[in-house]
Amino acid sequence: MSLLVRVAALLLAVFLPVAAFAESxxxxxxxxxxxxxxxxxxxxxxxxxxxxxxxxxxxxxxxxxxxxxxxxxxxxxxxxxxxxxxxxxxxxxxxxxxxxxxxxxxxxxxxxxxxxRNNIYLAVRPDAPITGIDDLKGRKVAQFRGTNLQLAADRVLAAHHLTERDIRFLSMDFEAAVAALRSGDIDATFGQADLFALQDQGLAKVVYSTRGDDPTFTRxxxxxxxxxxxxxxxxxxxxxxxxxxxxxxxxxxxxxxxxxxxxxxxxxxxxxxxxxxxxxxxxxxxxxxxxxxxxxxxxxxxxxxxxxxxxxxxxxxxxxxxxxxxxxxxxxxxxxxxxxxxxxxxxxxxxxx
Known part of the structure; x- marks a missing residue:
């Protein structure tokens, strides 16, 4: 085998494995x-x-x-x-x-x-007679069900001797819940920090936060x-x-x-x-x-x-x-x-x- 052929074979052996892994x-x-x-x-x-x-x-x-x-x-x-x-x-x-x-x-x-360790919040209509979790029984409350918000909210309810059966829950994503709260179609919503924007506009009151509460309530x-x-x-x-x-x-x-x-x-x-x-x-x-x-x-x-x-x-x-x-x-x-x-x-x- 000529030197040229041996060099070509060596190069082929070296570069073929590399090319095999050079995928997009x-x-x-x-x-x-x-x-x-x-x-x-x-x-x-x-x-x-x-x-x-x-x-x-x-x-x-x-x-x-x-x-x-x-x-x-x-x-x-x-x-x-x-x-x-x-x-x-x-x-x-x-x-x-x-x-x-x-x-x-x-x-x-x-x-x-x-x-x-993300906090959850409860925001209510400004005119709603709800000052905390204990007042939610029988109320129409929005919750993004199936997300990590759900179990965190359930733990908070349990700490106040309430279950999902005690609340009239409606499953809404965050934007829909904010719109429903502003229109008065619901009494309250569990959500995240953007609820403070509604409070700053006078359109809602944030009456509960997991911040400072039991850390196992976080999501x-x-x-x-x-x-x-x-x-x-x-x-x-x-x-x-x-x-x-x-x-x-x-x-x-x-x-x-x-x-x-x-x-x-x-x-x-x-x-x-x-x-x-x-x-x-x-x-x-x-x-x-x-x-x-x-x-x-x-x-x-x-x-x-x-x-x-x-x-x-x-x-x-x-x-x-x-x-x-x-x-x-x-x-x-x-x-x-x-x-x-x-x-x-x-x-x-x-x-x-």
Missing amino acids: VVIRIGFAEVGVGGRQFGTQGGASVAHARTLLEKEFAGEDVTVQWVFFRGAGPAVNEAIAAGQLDLALQGDLPAIVGRANGLKTKLLMGSGV HSHVLVTEAFETAHPELVQRVVTTFVKAADWASDENNRKELFEIWALSGRPVAGFEHDYEGQTLAYRQSPLIDPFLIESYASKIQQAKDYRLLRGNASVEGWFEPKYLNTALKQLGLERRWTPLDAAGKPVATN
Whole structure:
């Protein structure tokens, strides 16, 4: 065999394996929310910051990797439908929808928190004789059922010796609930921080908040990945998680509070609402990506709660669901192992050395 032929054969052996892996990849990421009027921006955790600041696009610049972001007005249930149809690879989603998806057989792994310990609020019509949770019995109340708001609200009701049967609940998304409250079609609504905008306009009164109440009343969101995508592209999953952790670090810095709220306001929700929502709380408390005992226990207890309310058709468990290796690698690579304080199952800070 001539030298030229041997060199050609060697080059072929070297480059063919590389070419075999040089595939074009699209990373499809779903958000279980959408901004006011369909704005394509979210308001939860490092993932929302990464999207608004195009951090993943910068991470994969120059590579044959495309990032697609999809926002769902139907929130968590719509994300589940998209996952079941094979239309998403990763998603930012709340606790209850993910639990329902797991019980229905969706194969996913929970990678990190992204928007945890979120408060819920109860807003009422200005003329309604409702001063708190105890006054809701028999009232028409809006709730975005099937989202992570539902179980959090149910826990608050239970603490006041009420159940869903005691309330005349109407299932509405956030925008519809605000419109119904303004028109007087409902007496009250459970919702999030944008309810403060109605209060500031004199169109509603916020009469209850989980802020300062039992931390187990809060709701959580996370980043998940389908098992199929993780199996096919673990290296891409790692880079996505690392990018999201970088964003969570930035979003946890008090020096960035004003800019963070302005980024979230791209969703059409006012900055004032976020200022109300975070009053008296540090950014790091809410922007923690950690898979700590509090987060795991919260999901475990909500699985049981969902079973008690007969919201699940099948079985679900936290066993084998959380996959912390990508988060742990990112924390170590970025030197952020001590950036956030983990909480125990009861929501108390865990002492670290």
